[in-house]
Amino acid sequence: xxxxxxxxxxxxxxxxxxxxxxxxxxxxxxxxxxxxxxxxxxxxxxxxxxxxxxxxxxxxxxxxxxxxxxxxxxxxxxxxxxxxxxxxxxxxxxxxxxxxxxxxxxxxxxxxxxxxxxxxxxxxxxxxxxxxxxxxxxxxxxxxxxxxxxxxxxxxxxxxxxxxxxxxxxxxxxxxxxxxxxxxxxxxxxxxxxxxxxxxxxxxxxxxxxxxxxxxxxxxxxxxxxxxxxxxxxxxxxxxxxxxxxxxxxxxxxxxxxxxxxxxxxxxxxxxxxxxxxxxxxxxxxxxxxxxxxxxxxxxxxxxxxxxxxxxxxxxxxxxxxxxxxxxxxxxxxx
Amino acid sequence: xxxxxxxxxxxxxxxxxxxxxxxxxxxxxxxxxxxxxxxxxxxxxxxxxxxxxxxxxxxxxxxxxxxxxxxxxxxxxxxxxxxxxxxxxxxxxxxxxxxxxxxxxxxxxxxxxxxxxxxxxxxxxxxxxxxxxxxxxxxxxxxxxxxxxxxxxxxxxxxxxxxxxxxxxxxxxxxxxxxxxxxxxxxxxxxxxxxxxxxxxxxxxxxxxxxxxxxxxxxxxxxxxxxxxxxxxxxxxxxxxxxxxxxxxxxxxxxxxxxxxxxxxxxxxxxxxxxxxxxxxxxxxxxxxxxxxxxxxxxxxxxxxxxxxxxxxxxxxxxxxxxxxxxxxxxxxxxxxxxxxxxxxxxxxxxxxxxxxxxxxxxxxxxxxx
Ligand SMILES: Nc1ncnc2c1ncn2[C@@H]1O[C@H](COP(=O)(O)OP(=O)(O)OP(=O)(O)O)[C@@H](O)[C@H]1O
Ligand SMILES: Nc1ncnc2c1ncn2[C@@H]1O[C@H](COP(=O)(O)OP(=O)(O)OP(=O)(O)O)[C@@H](O)[C@H]1O
Ligand code: SF4
Ligand SMILES: [Mg+2]
Ligand SMILES: [Mg+2]
Numbered sequence: 001x002x003x004x005x006x007x008x009x010x011x012x013x014x015x016x017x018x019x020x021x022x023x024x025x026x027x028x029x030x031x032x033x034x035x036x037x038x039x040x041x042x043x044x045x046x047x048x049x050x051x052x053x054x055x056x057x058x059x060x061x062x063x064x065x066x067x068x069x070x071x072x073x074x075x076x077x078x079x080x081x082x083x084x085x086x087x088x089x090x091x092x093x094x095x096x097x098x099x100x101x102x103x104x105x106x107x108x109x110x111x112x113x114x115x116x117x118x119x120x121x122x123x124x125x126x127x128x129x130x131x132x133x134x135x136x137x138x139x140x141x142x143x144x145x146x147x148x149x150x151x152x153x154x155x156x157x158x159x160x161x162x163x164x165x166x167x168x169x170x171x172x173x174x175x176x177x178x179x180x181x182x183x184x185x186x187x188x189x190x191x192x193x194x195x196x197x198x199x200x201x202x203x204x205x206x207x208x209x210x211x212x213x214x215x216x217x218x219x220x221x222x223x224x225x226x227x228x229x230x231x232x233x234x235x236x237x238x239x240x241x242x243x244x245x246x247x248x249x250x251x252x253x254x255x256x257x258x259x260x261x262x263x264x265x266x267x268x269x270x271x272x273x274x275x276x277x278x279x280x281x282x283x284x285x286x287x288x289x290x291x292x293x294x295x296x297x298x299x300x301x302x303x304x305x306x307x308x309x310x311x312x313x314x315x316x317x318x319x320x321x322x323x324x325x326x327x328x329x330x331x332x333x334x335x
Numbered sequence: 336x337x338x339x340x341x342x343x344x345x346x347x348x349x350x351x352x353x354x355x356x357x358x359x360x361x362x363x364x365x366x367x368x369x370x371x372x373x374x375x376x377x378x379x380x381x382x383x384x385x386x387x388x389x390x391x392x393x394x395x396x397x398x399x400x401x402x403x404x405x406x407x408x409x410x411x412x413x414x415x416x417x418x419x420x421x422x423x424x425x426x427x428x429x430x431x432x433x434x435x436x437x438x439x440x441x442x443x444x445x446x447x448x449x450x451x452x453x454x455x456x457x458x459x460x461x462x463x464x465x466x467x468x469x470x471x472x473x474x475x476x477x478x479x480x481x482x483x484x485x486x487x488x489x490x491x492x493x494x495x496x497x498x499x500x501x502x503x504x505x506x507x508x509x510x511x512x513x514x515x516x517x518x519x520x521x522x523x524x525x526x527x528x529x530x531x532x533x534x535x536x537x538x539x540x541x542x543x544x545x546x547x548x549x550x551x552x553x554x555x556x557x558x559x560x561x562x563x564x565x566x567x568x569x570x571x572x573x574x575x576x577x578x579x580x581x582x583x584x585x586x587x588x589x590x591x592x593x594x595x596x597x598x599x600x601x602x603x604x605x606x607x608x609x610x611x612x613x614x615x616x617x618x619x620x621x622x623x624x625x626x627x628x629x630x631x632x633x634x635x636x637x638x639x640x641x642x643x644x645x646x647x648x649x650x651x652x653x654x655x656x657x658x659x660x661x662x663x664x665x666x667x668x669x670x671x672x673x674x675x676x677x678x679x680x681x682x683x684x685x686x687x688x689x690x691x692x693x694x695x696x697x698x699x700x701x702x703x704x705x
Contacts, residue, residue: 055535055536055537056535163624165624193391193392193562194391194562194603194606194607195391195602195603195606195620195621196620196624197606198606198607198608198618198619198620198621199620199621201608201618202617202618202620205615205617220535220536221536221608222536222610223565223607223608223609223610224608226608226610226614227608227612227614227615227616227618228614228615229614230614246614247613247614250610260537261536261537262610263540264536264537264539264540265536265565265610266536266539266540266543266563266565266566266568266569267565267568267609267610267611268564268565268568268592268604268607268609269568269569269592269609269611270568270569270588270589270591270592270593271589272568272569274569276544276547276548277544278540278541278544279489279541279544279545279548280489280491280541283505283507283508283538284505284535
């Protein structure tokens with residue numbers, strides 16, 4: 001892995017978003033470069049939810065932001081409904097950009113504390129939305145209703161008068177008001193208590209059906225990602241290691257890193273087997289100087305000489321299930 | 336709970352009780368209000384065993400741990416009840432008594448390692464600070480001990496790492512240092528308050544393994560505080576579930592999961608997505624929010640969100656009481672799995688309460704009443 005290649009991209013499905021060879025680099029001190037995202041490709045079909053999962057610093061948020069061109073990627077392409085976003089300019093870009101919206105982990109700080117909830121939700125409409133006041137009001141009421149916020153009190157209340165879960169509903173409403181085709185959800189439930197987290201996850205599923213949305217759902221919690229996603233892509237140090245249909249990926253992970261993640265996830269089951277032997281290792285290498293070949297090799301129990309010289313390419317290991325590893329687990333097990 | 340405080344001790348064998356908490360209350364006076372952060376908690380920690388304390392944000396887990404340790408010092412605090420450690424009463428005891436206990440008998444690991452480490456002191460020195468103050472060892476002995484401690488917590492190349500400042504280490508490495516500091520004086524009881532919440536899942540797994548391993552080797556008791564039912568499921572002997580400043584259910588770990596009686600425990604469990612379930616499994620969210628701790632309702636504090644609640648719940652606060660199994664306690668008038676509970680749920684389904692409908696649906700899917 002942590003590999004490249006595009007064998008997993010689809011041509012047959014109704015693909016709405018396609019990302020190819022996405023690279024995002026940041027300048028660092030002493031002329032060094034942060035290799036945040038290093039050549040990833042994926043696609044999302046209309047109406048699908050793609051989960052992006054991986055540990056802190058693997059480049060999930062950077063990928064999400066690059067889709068919105070915030071900032072534009074160092075290289076690579078992002079194609080939304082046939083339009084290549086990196087080549088659009090000026091008005092055309094601004095227009096297209098409203099088709100992708102993003103919601104963030106920390107709902108409270110992403111809402112302007114001095115404005116009322118109705119104003120916050122209406123903000124994006126001031127530029128793009130219906131100019132007719134009454135029509136705008138109706139739209140906002142409908143959307144606030146759909147996310148479970150009382151539209152009447154939203155007219156005078158401000159963010160601090162709402163809980164974290166309610167603020168997340170409000171930021172979802174603000175994203176919906178532009179009638180986007182795709183919503184990028186960056187850890188939208190990570191800061192919430194589990195009871196509230198369940199409310200938001202259920203609501204996202206309902207809104208997706210109601211408005212025909214396509215979601216890219218970023219999170220580090222494996223169970224959350226599995227619950228909401230049709231397909232899951234596992235990231236490690238700026239690369240995609242494995243991508244597949246959620247149930248299949250969790251039932252038979254092919255990448256050693258995916259397996260490690262799943263085994264580390266604490267399942268609320270007192271009878272679950274826990275491997276108590278691992279107490280060391282596990283520090284992720286620096287993105288300033290990522291390992292050659294497979295980026296996971298410094299932590300991989302199967303790593304050999306090839307893994308340090310050749311970068312593994314995506315290959316199919318099952319129906320719609322792709323992995324970038326020289327020694328994928330299922331192939332190893334079958335001989 | 337009041338006067339009829341249950342002695343959890345008597346029920347689970349007093350002989351091996353290391354720490355006994357009885358009707359502990361910690362209230363904060365804020366302006367005209369009294370925030371009842373901990374409101375009548377009784378529990379026992381047994382020698383060499385791990386007790387998990389689980390609850391959502393604001394349920395009082397941290398205030399409880401800090402009250403037991405005697406490190407809640409704000410002037411607006413009022414603490415009552417009793418905490419006995421190996422027979423010594425800690426509530427109201429002098430600072431010097433507590434100082435003798437801290438580190439040597441009981442110690443604590445916090446969620447954010449950065450807040451408990453001094454950013455401008457090398458970790459080698461921080462690891463041995465307690466040793467020096469408690470046991471009066473020389474400089475070279477201290478260095479040797481520091482290396483030994485870093486080895487315990489499996490830090491590679493400990494000789495080099497002694498010279499690091501905290502910011503030169505990863506989050507997981509820093510938490511290992513904090514654990515080393517907590518273990519340095521060989522405590523009999525370790526409070527770990529969300530020790531892995533800030534860490535990545537693979538690092539969390541290692542740190543939990545390290546804690547279990549050290550706990551077994553040292554025959555040390557541990558209180559593992561977390562909001563994550565997954566973390567306590569395989570790491571504890573017993574679990575206490577907290578809600579709004581009280582323990583609402585307590586049992587051995589397997590009993591708690593296999594035979595949960597309190598509606599809150601069940602609701603919490605059902606609201607969590609699980610990797611063992613297929614994608615798009617509908618989650619049972621808990622409606623509403625926890626009550627305001629400065630204005631607790633007269634009855635059960637879960638009543639407003641509970642699928643089972645009836646008038647009795649809104650009027651009378653349920654006491655923590657044992658089941659047929661004396662080590663399994665819960666505080667509920669209409670417990671899960673009882674006939675009264677089933678009838679109450681039916682009534683609420685008839686009334687169209689959303690939480691009741693979702694619980695009833697979930698119960699049929701799960702099979703049986705639980
Ligand atoms: N503006 C920036 N300048 C320099 N480095 C950056 C910048 N933004 C991100 N990075 C680095 O890029 C890498 C990927 O970061 P990113 O935030 O995308 O990770 P992530 O997967 O979202 O992590 P988390 O789970 O912690 O949110 C990290 O090493 C991060 O430090
Ligand atoms: N110094 C204080 N003054 C007033 N209220 C306080 C004070 N410290 C804590 N509280 C309140 O006590 C309650 C319990 O807080 P506590 O930190 O114990 O919760 P917790 O269960 O540890 O939550 P978390 O999972 O978020 O850590 C909260 O409502 C909190 O606001
Ligand atoms: S049934 Fe009643 S007592 Fe039991 S949790 Fe629900 S509200 Fe509380
Ligand atoms: Mg991120
Ligand atoms: Mg806490």
